[in-house]
Amino acid sequence: DSGVTQTPKHLITATGQRVTLRCSPRSGDLSVYWYQQSLDQGLQFLIQYYNGEERAKGNILERFSAQQFPDLHSELNLSSLELGDSALYFCASTPRGTGELFFGEGSRLTVL
Amino acid sequence: LAKTTQPISMDSYEGQEVNITCSHNNIATNDYITWYQQFPSQGPRFIIQGYKTKVTNEVASLFIPADRKSSTLSLPRVSLSDTAVYYCLVGVTNTGGFKTIFGAGTRLFVKA
Numbered sequence: 001d002s003g004v005t006q007t008p009k010h011l012i013t014a015t016g017q018r019v020t021l022r023c024s025p026r027s028g029d030l031s032v033y034w035y036q037q038s039l040d041q042g043l044q045f046l047i048q049y050y051n052g053e054e055r056a057k058g059n060i061l062e063r064f065s066a067q068q069f070p071d072l073h074s075e076l077n078l079s080s081l082e083l084g085d086s087a088l089y090f091c092a093s094t095p096r097g098t099g100e101l102f103f104g105e106g107s108r109l110t111v112l
Numbered sequence: 113l114a115k116t117t118q119p120i121s122m123d124s125y126e127g128q129e130v131n132i133t134c135s136h137n138n139i140a141t142n143d144y145i146t147w148y149q150q151f152p153s154q155g156p157r158f159i160i161q162g163y164k165t166k167v168t169n170e171v172a173s174l175f176i177p178a179d180r181k182s183s184t185l186s187l188p189r190v191s192l193s194d195t196a197v198y199y200c201l202v203g204v205t206n207t208g209g210f211k212t213i214f215g216a217g218t219r220l221f222v223k224a
Contacts (some may be wrong), residue, residue, distance in 0.1 A: 013165070098161075108153075
């Protein structure tokens with residue numbers, strides 16, 4: 001158990017819909033990272049937050065957005081879903097001053 | 113961010129030592145080298161991190177030559193359960209502006 005909690009674990013929805021994925025980082029970790037991993041593909045960095053502020057952005061689609069709340073949990077919003085958005089979405093957090101990422105178990109999104 | 117190059121895949125047998133080398137010719141002075149392990153449908157897990165020379169923990173060793181342009185992850189006496197994808201990351205361990213981008217990784221197959 002990494003200490004990072006992601007919900008829901010599985011989600012099935014239809015094209016055009018909108019979903020929200022939630023992440024609670026490890027206690028005390030201020031940074032949250034979001035990654036997308038499609039079937040048999042590598043991890044694609046989406047976005048990073050630190051203490052509520054966006055710190056780095058990857059190839060995140062305009063249909064996707066994220067935020068980190070004062071209690072440090074983060075949400076990734078995916079809208080106008082397409083079949084190609086089906087993937088595992090991972091959240092990770094990291095303690096200050098280290099490069100060690102702690103990953104959650106992921107949210108598996110299936111778009112039909 | 114320094115670009116990393118790793119072999120796409122490697123095969124080994126149980127009980128053997130496995131060495132996976134990562135090239136990072138453009139590594140910067142402040143960059144650390146971090147290795148992660150990922151099993152199918154799970155988030156990556158931190159293995160080891162180093163800056164120079166040799167680092168050893170309970171699961172692996174990391175060898176970094178003086179010029180730091182490459183690094184080698186050494187897994188002693190692998191077992192079937194070590195079959196996974198191994199990622200080498202190079203970057204600064206701070207809390208902001210570091211995208212923590214994963215490359216394609218090395219798929220290690222351990223055979224009986």
